[in-house]
Amino acid sequence: MANKSARDTRAERAAVALKEQQRRERRRATLMIGGVVLAMLVIVAGGFLINRARDTSANVSAAPAGSGSYGVTIGSKSAPNSVVIYEDFLCPYCGELEKATHSQLATLADQGKVYVEYRPFNLLQTDYSVAAASAFKVVLDASGPQVAKKFHDLLYADQPAESGPYPDSQWLVDKAVEAGAKESAVKSGIENETQKAWVESATKSATDAGVRGTPTILVNGKVFQDGRTVDELAQNLLSAVQ
Amino acid sequence: MKEWFGLVARLVTGVVWIVAGAVKLPDPASSVQAVRAYQLLPSAIVPTVGQLLPVVEIVVGVTLVLGILTRGAAVVSALMYLAFIVGIGSVWARGLTIDCGCFGGGGYDPNAASQYPWEIARDVALLLLSVYVVVVGRTRLALDNVLFRATPQLKDSEHGEQVSP
Structure with a gap:
């Protein structure tokens, strides 16, 4: 026990x-x-x-709208909001953004609500990016900002696919004439890409400012990226500058 | 044998994570751009995810390679591979053509569509290896075996001096 x-x-x-x-x-x-x-x-x-x-993706220190030498502006400098859009004539998202905003931004600019500068440059390093941007500058110099803006809109409305085939210089001349340029004033400039050097410095200026992709949108000097898709981005941009 | 195969699975998935994270580390801006290109996350949290992802990838990779908290790290690894499979699948389904940005780069890429099946297959394989590590839990040559071995007293009283896992 x-x-x-x-x-x-x-x-x-x-x-x-x-x-x-x-x-x-x-x-x-x-x-x-x-x-x-x-x-x-x-x-x-x-x-x-x-x-x-x-x-660094939000650090773009670009010249404010209207004070750069590589774009075309619409609206009045005294508008309460300013927008800068960096774009490549071939970039598909730029094409989508343009489709969703170009006429609305033009209306808002006419109403004095926004001052917009479009700055094309050669992001994608393609022949078309260079040819189209050079033609844009030729038209801007020969026929003024209104025709150049119209030319810009027409190029986006009929944008070629990024993978090609790219249209020839006669196509660019036709678009310029459609926008209101005199054929004799722009034809040889467009065909010979006489503004190639300008495109190069526009591209250098954009990358120096910290632009890494297109479209890069600045609203009142700040990078604007509000939106999941390009369409959302476009809608949010329009409501931000109403 | 299982434990040796577990070691191999740990090393493969871990090294892939370390490489994927290290390649992205030098350029956070492009990592953010790669996340944005998926058009999945609200734009307010895109930068956070893009900045966080490479760091998490490296930490998960290192823990897997060293075998620290092996099972937990493998769970995180499996969830992340699953997220990437869903992400690439969703991009594919929506007809977007982007570089997956898996190993740096990222953003729009017109020739991306042909890459999607291969990228998904690769991620599924890595997901399966991660799940295998979760299932076996204990693997060879893991720091866990040192950190979490039985206390010396218990070893002495229970099994004697020599304890082999």
């Missing part, structure tokens, strides 16, 4: 000790997991903050 109970208590004590040890072990494991997870979170948070500070 006495023997048995002594054995029982010893067994009980051993069980208690084992439980205690298991408890301590679980505690140690929990602390370890917590510590490792905490360390990882600290690393992730730190890395995120560093990365955020290094993200």
Whole structure:
């Protein structure tokens, strides 16, 4: 009897000790997991903050609308809102943005609500991007900003696919004439891409300003990216400058 | 054998994460652009995701390679591969042509559509490897085996000096 109970208590004590040890072990494991997870979170948070500070996508320091030398403006400089749009004549998203905004922005500009500058440059490094932007400048110089803006709109309305085939220079001349340019005033300039150097400096000016893609939109000097799709972006842009 | 295969799965998925994150790290702006190109997330959180993603990829990759909190890291890894599969699938279904930005780059790419099946297949394979690591949990040559081995006292009393997993 006495023997048995002594054995029982010893067994009980051993069980208690084992439980205690298991408890301590679980505690140690929990602390370890917590510590490792905490360390990882600290690393992730730190890395995120560093990365955020290094993200330059919203830092575009471009000349305000109307004061650059590489675009065409619509509206009055005294309008309460100003918009700068960097674009490539071949970029499909620019084409979508133009479809969704060009007439509305023109109306808003006429109403004195917004001052818009379109700045074409050669982002995609294609022959068409260069030819179209050069033709744009030829038309701007020969026929003035209104015809150049119309020419710009016509090019987007009939935009070729990014993968080609690209239209020839006669097509560009026809568009310019359709926009109101005199054929004799623009034909040789468009055909010989006489404003190639201007396109190069427009492109350098855009990349120096920090423009990394097209369309890049600045509203009152700040990069505007509000919208998941180009259509959303266009709608939000229009309501931002109403 | 399972534990050795688990080690291989851990190393493969982990190294892929480290490479994917490290390639994106030098240029957060293009990582943000790549996320934006999916046209999936609200624009307000796109920059945060783009800036966070490379860091998370590297941390998940390092934990997998070292074998720290293996099961948890593998769960995160599997969820992330799943998210990318869904993302690429959704882009494909919507007819967008973008560079997946999986290893840097990203944004519009007119010739992207032919890449989607291969990218999804690759991510499915990596997802399966991650799930395998979740299932086996314990793998060879993992830091977990050092961090979470039985306490010495318990080892002594229960199994003696030599404990092999």
